[in-house]
Amino acid sequence: MNYFPDEVVEHVFDFVTSHKDRNAISLVCKSWYKIERYSRQKVFIGNCYATNPERLLRRFPCLKSLTLKGKPHFADFNLVPHEWGGFVLPWIEALARSRVGLEELRLKRMVVTDESLELLSRSFVNFKSLVLVSCEGFTTDGLASIAANCRHLRDLDLQENEIDDHRGQWLSCFPDTCTTLVTLNFACLEGETNLVALERLVARSPNLKSLKLNRAVPLDALARLMSCAPQMVDLGVGSYENDPESESYLKLQAAIKKCTSLRSLSGFLEAAPHCLSAFHPICHNLTSLNLSYAAEIHGSHLIKLIQHCKKLQRLWILDSIGDKGLEVVASTCKELQELRVFPSDLLGGGNTAVTEEGLVAISGGCPKLHSILYFCQQMTNAALVTVAKNCPNFIRFRLCILEPNKPDHVTSQPLDEGFGAIVKACKSLRRLSLSGLLTDQVFLYIGMYANQLEMLSIAFAGDTDKGMLYVLNGCKKMKKLEIRDSPFGDTALLADVSKYETMRSLWMSSCEVTLSGCKRLAEKAPWLNVEIINETDNNRMEENGHEGRQKVDKLYLYRTVVGTRMDAPPFVWIL
Amino acid sequence: MEAGCVSGSASALSNDENLVVSCEDSSSPVGNEQLELGLTLSLGRKGYPDCRVAYANDSSSSSSSSSLSRASVIAGIKQTADSMAATSGQVVGWPPIRTYRMNSMVNQTKVSASEDQNSEIRQEVNKNRTDATNMRNSMFVKVTMDGIPIGRKIDLNAHKCYESLSNTLEEMFLKPKTGLRTRETDGRMETPVKILPDGSSGLVLTYEDKEGDWMLVGDVPWGMFIGSVRRLRIMKTSEATGKAQMIL
Numbered sequence: 001m002n003y004f005p006d007e008v009v010e011h012v013f014d015f016v017t018s019h020k021d022r023n024a025i026s027l028v029c030k031s032w033y034k035i036e037r038y039s040r041q042k043v044f045i046g047n048c049y050a051t052n053p054e055r056l057l058r059r060f061p062c063l064k065s066l067t068l069k070g071k072p073h074f075a076d077f078n079l080v081p082h083e084w085g086g087f088v089l090p091w092i093e094a095l096a097r098s099r100v101g102l103e104e105l106r107l108k109r110m111v112v113t114d115e116s117l118e119l120l121s122r123s124f125v126n127f128k129s130l131v132l133v134s135c136e137g138f139t140t141d142g143l144a145s146i147a148a149n150c151r152h153l154r155d156l157d158l159q160e161n162e163i164d165d166h167r168g169q170w171l172s173c174f175p176d177t178c179t180t181l182v183t184l185n186f187a188c189l190e191g192e193t194n195l196v197a198l199e200r201l202v203a204r205s206p207n208l209k210s211l212k213l214n215r216a217v218p219l220d221a222l223a224r225l226m227s228c229a230p231q232m233v234d235l236g237v238g239s240y241e242n243d244p245e246s247e248s249y250l251k252l253q254a255a256i257k258k259c260t261s262l263r264s265l266s267g268f269l270e271a272a273p274h275c276l277s278a279f280h281p282i283c284h285n286l287t288s289l290n291l292s293y294a295a296e297i298h299g300s301h302l303i304k305l306i307q308h309c310k311k312l313q314r315l316w317i318l319d320s321i322g323d324k325g326l327e328v329v330a331s332t333c334k335e336l337q338e339l340r341v342f343p344s345d346l347l348g349g350g351n352t353a354v355t356e357e358g359l360v361a362i363s364g365g366c367p368k369l370h371s372i373l374y375f376c377q378q379m380t381n382a383a384l385v386t387v388a389k390n391c392p393n394f395i396r397f398r399l400c401i402l403e404p405n406k407p408d409h410v411t412s413q414p415l416d417e418g419f420g421a422i423v424k425a426c427k428s429l430r431r432l433s434l435s436g437l438l439t440d441q442v443f444l445y446i447g448m449y450a451n452q453l454e455m456l457s458i459a460f461a462g463d464t465d466k467g468m469l470y471v472l473n474g475c476k477k478m479k480k481l482e483i484r485d486s487p488f489g490d491t492a493l494l495a496d497v498s499k500y501e502t503m504r505s506l507w508m509s510s511c512e513v514t515l516s517g518c519k520r521l522a523e524k525a526p527w528l529n530v531e532i533i534n535e536t537d538n539n540r541m542e543e544n545g546h547e548g549r550q551k552v553d554k555l556y557l558y559r560t561v562v563g564t565r566m567d568a569p570p571f572v573w574i575l
Numbered sequence: 576m577e578a579g580c581v582s583g584s585a586s587a588l589s590n591d592e593n594l595v596v597s598c599e600d601s602s603s604p605v606g607n608e609q610l611e612l613g614l615t616l617s618l619g620r621k622g623y624p625d626c627r628v629a630y631a632n633d634s635s636s637s638s639s640s641s642s643l644s645r646a647s648v649i650a651g652i653k654q655t656a657d658s659m660a661a662t663s664g665q666v667v668g669w670p671p672i673r674t675y676r677m678n679s680m681v682n683q684t685k686v687s688a689s690e691d692q693n694s695e696i697r698q699e700v701n702k703n704r705t706d707a708t709n710m711r712n713s714m715f716v717k718v719t720m721d722g723i724p725i726g727r728k729i730d731l732n733a734h735k736c737y738e739s740l741s742n743t744l745e746e747m748f749l750k751p752k753t754g755l756r757t758r759e760t761d762g763r764m765e766t767p768v769k770i771l772p773d774g775s776s777g778l779v780l781t782y783e784d785k786e787g788d789w790m791l792v793g794d795v796p797w798g799m800f801i802g803s804v805r806r807l808r809i810m811k812t813s814e815a816t817g818k819a820q821m822i823l
Contacts, residue, residue, distance in 0.1 A: 077668035134673065160675035167785070188675060190802070269679070293679055343670060375670065402670060459671075484668070 006031075010039045019044045038062055045069070046479075046504050048086060048110065049529065052562045053094030064103045065129075066095070070110035072507050072556055073457075073482055076134060079509060079554070081535050083569045086110040089119075090567075096123035104129040104155075111135070117142030121149035129155035129183075136162035140189065144170035147178075155183035157210075165191030172197035181205040185212035187236050187267060195221045203228045209261075212236025215269040220248035226255035234288075235259075237267035240275060253278045266290035266316075273301040283308030287335075290316040292342045303328050313337045313368075318344035319354045319375060326358035330365025338371040343402060353402075356383035363390035371396040378409040379436055384418025388425035397422055398433035398457070405460055407437035414438055420445035423453075433457040443467035447474020455480040468492035472499050482507040490517030497524045505558035515550045521557070522575035529564060530557045532573040678798065714801070720748050720778075720809035731801055737793050744780065748809060782807050 013036060016022055026036040042065040045051060056063070070086025088110045095102050102124040112135045120127065127150045140163065146156060147170055171194045174181075181201070186193075193216040202208060202225050210233060211225065217238035226232065252275075256262075262282050271294050286309050291302060295318060302317065303325045312333040319341050321329075329336070339362060341354055356379045362369065363386065370393050379401050407414055415436040423429060423446050430452055434442065438461035446453065447470035454477050462468065468488040471481065472495065481503065489512030500506060515532070522530040533554035564574045672680075719726040727747050734740045780792040784803040792800070792807070 074668065076673045077671050078674060079668045134675070160673055162675065293676075295680070342672070342676070400671060404669075 006035055010035050013039050017042070041065060042104075043067070047558050047560075048088075048091070049565050050504070050558060050560045050562075053091045055562065057094060057098045057100060061098075061100065064101055065106075066091075066102065066104070067106040067108075068110060069108045070135075072505060073109075073480070074484070074507055074509070075109055079484070080556075081533065081569070081571065082136075084533065084572060085565065085567055085569070087567060088112050089116045092116050092120050092123070096120075100124075101126055103127055104131075106131040106133075107135055108133040109135065111137040112142070113137050114139055114142035114145070118145040118149075121145040126152060128152055128180075129157075131155065131157040131159070132161050133159040134161060139164040140166045140170045140191070143186075144173040147171070147173035148175065151175075151178070152180050153178065154180055154207075156181070157183050157185045158188050159185065161188050163189055165189050167191040169194055169197065171201060174201050176204070179204050180207065182207050183210040183234075184208065185210065185236065187212040187214050187238070187269070189214045189216075192216050199224055199228070205229075206231070208232070210234035210264075212267060213238035215239045219252060219275070223248050223252035223255050226252065226259055230255070230258040231261055232259050233261050234264040235262060235266070236290075237265070237271075238269060240268050240271040249275060249278065257281050260285070262286070264288035264290075264314075266293075268294035268297065271297050273297045276301050276305050279305065280308050284310060287311055288314040290314075292316040292318055292340065294318070295320070295344055299325050307332055309333060311335055314339075316340040316342070318342050320344040321354070323354055323358040323361065326354060327361045327365075330361040333366060335368060336362075336366040337368050339366075339369065340373040341375055342373075343375040353377045356380050359383060360386050360390075363387040367391075368393075370394055373398040373400075373433075375400045375402060377402060378406060379415060379418065380408045380410050381413060381415055381418035381421075382408075382410070384415065385421040388421040392425040393428065394422065394426040395428055396431040397426065397429060398431065399435050400433065401435040405437050414441070416441040416445065420449075423449040428452055431455040434461055435459070439463050440467040440470070443470040447471050450475055452477055454478060456482070458483040458486055460485045462486045462488060465489055465492035465495075469495055472496055476502075478502075479504045481505075483511060484508070485510040487512050489513050490520075493517055494521055494524070497521060500525060500528055500557060501559055503559070505556065507554075507556050508552075509554040511551075511555075513552050513555055515552055518552055518555060519575055527559060527561070528557050529560050530555070530575040531568070532575065533571060534573065535571045716804060716806045718744065718747070718807040718809070721811050721814070723748070729807070731804065736797055737800075740792075741780070744807075744809065777812050779810050779812050780807065781810055 009032070013022070013025060016025060019042075022036060022040060026033045037059050039062065040060050041063060043056065043060050043063050044067045045056070046069050048068045048070050056066075068088065068091060070088075071080050071084060074080060075084070086109060088107055092105075096119055103126050105120065105127075106129075112132060117138055120130075122145075130146060130150075130153075138161075143156070143158075143163075146153065153174075174197075178201075182205075184201075184205075191214075193214060195217065198213075198217070199221065202211065208229055209231065211229065212234070213222070213225075213236055215238050217225075219240055222237060222240070226235070256278055259282060263285060265279065265286055265288070268276075268291060273296065276297065283305060289306070289309060289312055291297065291305075294302075297320075299321050302321050306312070306315075306325070306329055310332055313335050315329065315333065315336060315338070317325075317329075317340070321341070326341075329339075341358070343353070345353070354374070354376045356376065359372075359374055359376065359379075360383050362372075367390075369391050372394065373396075376399070379399065408418070416439055419432075419434060419438070419442050423432070427449075429450055432446070432450065432453060432455070434457065440463045443462060443466070446456070450456075453475045456471065456475070456478065458481075465488055467486070468483070469492050471478070472492065478499075484507075488508065493508070493513050494517060518530055518532060522528065532552050533556065534552075568574055714732040715728045715730050717726050718729050729740075729743060729747070731740070734743065781789050782792050782800070783805045784790055785805060786803075789808070795803075
């Protein structure tokens with residue numbers, strides 16, 4: 001390759017798209033590093049505080065697409081205070097100042113403000129794609145700026161964000177000249193929607209492939225929308241209540257039949273189950289089905305729908321489908337790759353919830369299954385062993401037994417052996433979430449067998465520091481470790497400080513680590529940000545005479561090349 | 576350029592930065608909807624068996640509905656409250672479900688709860704649900720009371736139910752610093768005296784919602800109330816009745 005001119009090398013690099021690979025390329029030699037950095041268009045930053053906008057722009061001046069992740073994962077479950085950080089504004093300001101040709105911005109768990117959105121919309125002429133996942137801090141006014149100012153907007157994808165809906169007219173802010181939309185997802189908006197503006201927008205967007213409506217879009221509007229967008233590939237239905245005899249329902253049926261490109265269906269935020277049958281004609285084409293918000297649809301209707309979906313690759317469903325329903329899935333959906341079963345009733349059990357039987361059935365019937373998220377009432381080691389045997393190809397295995405600390409419900413043993421079987425059999429396992437009664441033994445297995453494991457979520461598990469040590473010593477590819485309410489302390493934390501340089505982050509809350517342990521860690525590892533989040537009483541830790549031995553409530557540490565961040569709120573101590 | 580500071584080695588710098596700008600993790604890419612499982616939650620540390628959650632059948636909770644038992648058991652166990660002060664009596668982050676999805680279940684629960692369960696159970700449900708909404712920002716809203724020229728502000732996110740809100744408002748407005756009332760009479764004030772327009776206090780608590788309408792506090796689940804309240808007003812019953820007639 002040394003004999004090729006740079007342009008040729010660069011052209012070859014164009015075919016290398018994965019971040020991992022591009023990073024590897026850049027390390028080969030100085031010349032490749034230089035070529036690579038000028039040609040890199042997509043940059044992924046898994047922790048926005050690991051670097052800063054200036055360094056990003058210095059190294060990748062030609063970037064077009066930026067992905068940023070902010071708060072730690074447990075922020076999704078309210079374990080991280082709202083004001084902790086993850087602000088996108090400084091990034092947008094820096095990008096705007098540098099005049100980089102930003103076209104795509106993807107954010108996850110970040111704080112986005114209307115001001116940021118406005119600045120974004122005005123600063124990048126070719127801006128095309130905005131994807132916000134689990135973000136917060138903005139309102140529909142911010143969306144209005146995006147709609148109004150981004151002339152070439154292709155994707156506006158809002159997934160599970162907390163958006164203050166001002167019930168404004170953001171949809172009508174799309175100019176009449178805007179015809180480039182490919183993705184429009186506003187399912188998470190709670191307010192009224194201007195249906196006229198929406199219909200006109202859809203009608204003038206011939207490239208629209210993905211449309212996800214919020215609950216304010218009624219069935220008759222849906223019928224009209226589908227009629228003028230038969231090219232739809234991915235549809236999120238809003239409110240789906242109607243009388244099956246009504247004219248709009250008949251229109252809907254007709255419109256659905258014409259949508260022969262439809263491959264993905266979701267939504268049904270409010271749904272009349274008997275109207276689901278309108279979708280039966282296109283079910284045989286569906287590869288993705290998300291009914292996890294359709295709490296009003298009972299198991300039998302779900303099953304009827306799924307029986308038509310023989311090509312399904314991805315299924316998100318509520319546990320109201322029951323074990324029997326999962327057996328139907330197992331016998332129907334032979335192409336299934338990803339399954340998520342969410343709890344439908346957090347109050348308690350109910351006999352429609354799923355158990356280990358459903359999981360076993362799925363594992364037996366779906367040979368291509370590689371990702372699972374399963375909330376259930378109970379589990380057994382035997383079931384997990386069977387699952388491991390049936391499905392050795394798991395990449396992601398996330399099990400949440402709703403009843404806390406629950407052992408094998410047949411043998412009353414911890415679930416160490418079951419999870420052990422999973423990690424032993426699934427050699428490509430990259431992500432694992434544990435639950436149920438677990439001792440140090442399960443961590444021994446994980447350290448021994450989970451060679452590819454990158455993300456591990458632990459709660460109320462383990463007996464001693466040994467548990468955490470097994471993981472830190474054994475899992476060479478660990479990137480994100482998050483632990484809560486487990487008896488791991490300073491010994492485990494400090495055993496191998498250099499390990500944290502190879503990881504993106506470590507979260508420990510309600511464990512046994514002490515303030516002095518964290519301080520020692522911070523001293524040994526200046527390239528880490530060691531954050532103590534202490535919301536309860538800011539002064540308590542200092543006033544207490546036994547300060548060093550005080551247990552730390554929440555610890556979040558991450559490697560960084562830019563040192564302590566300046567935007568931390570008062571309750572976050574960076575040691 | 577910073578590379579110059581790092582021993583002149585481009586690869587050392589880029590290794591650092593590569594660690595930072597590293598590949599996407601094994602969870603589904605940002606573009607996919609994601610509901611990430613953390614973990615199951617039990618309510619005590621390992622080695623503290625007395626903190627284990629009782630099974631639904633074992634629960635001697637006064638609530639008779641078995642469907643409530645888990646929630647009340649969860650709500651009842653307080654040993655982790657110290658470390659989770661913000662949600663006294665409840666365990667934060669359980670179950671590990673994204674806030675957005677939890678909020679969406681609030682709406683669903685309201686529908687089903689009204690069908691078969693009494694409002695006490697609904698309160699319990701909504702207490703657990705609105706954990707999600709309440710863990711966010713302080714949410715200060717104005718509170719005015721007829722006859723008092725100076726208004727107050729109250730942080731709605733410091734409360735998880737109407738009773739708690741009512742208690743705080745009573746303290747704010749009906750316990751004057753002059754000590755005209757004895758502590759006993761204060762304590763004996765019925766709660767929620769201002770929520771229910773039973774006429775005994777002559778006062779009724781109302782709120783202005785997002786749409787600008789004045790509504791009686793207490794009709795909707797707490798989470799829904801939080802989502803739509805703009806400000807509060809303690810009205811005299813006579814005036815409230817008049818307004819109610821207008822609304823109806």
